[in-house]
Amino acid sequence: MAGDALILAVASRSRNLELMRGLLDEAGYRVLTADDVEEFDALLQEADGVSLAVLDIDGFTTEIWARCERLQSLGVPILVLAKRLPSGVRQKALSIGARQLLEKPVRKGELRQSVQTLVTVH
Numbered sequence: 001m002a003g004d005a006l007i008l009a010v011a012s013r014s015r016n017l018e019l020m021r022g023l024l025d026e027a028g029y030r031v032l033t034a035d036d037v038e039e040f041d042a043l044l045q046e047a048d049g050v051s052l053a054v055l056d057i058d059g060f061t062t063e064i065w066a067r068c069e070r071l072q073s074l075g076v077p078i079l080v081l082a083k084r085l086p087s088g089v090r091q092k093a094l095s096i097g098a099r100q101l102l103e104k105p106v107r108k109g110e111l112r113q114s115v116q117t118l119v120t121v122h
Helices: 014-026 037-044 064-073 087-095 108-121
Strands: 006-011 030-034 050-056 078-082 098-103
Touching (some): 014 050, 064 078
């Protein structure tokens, strides 16, 4: 159920984070947000109960992958968003536990459906 699911939304660009949060709020999810790796690290310390992580990786360095590995070790499914997903990035994302990858721009309905599917499966 959406109301029971806690989503971790991460994006380096505040506008993208606002859009993600708005969409997830509208769908009835509880949402935690981070716009830098320090905030992301802090949220990872309290990751119990997180149903899904939605990560917009644009604007982050490769240090984002270590955080994804932590999510994977906690059993948290990951949805990766990026403007471009060349094969190297796709392979890395999948190797650290990404369950789905979407290239931006992403339609609201597509993102909403992906989140719902991943939360339901988890």
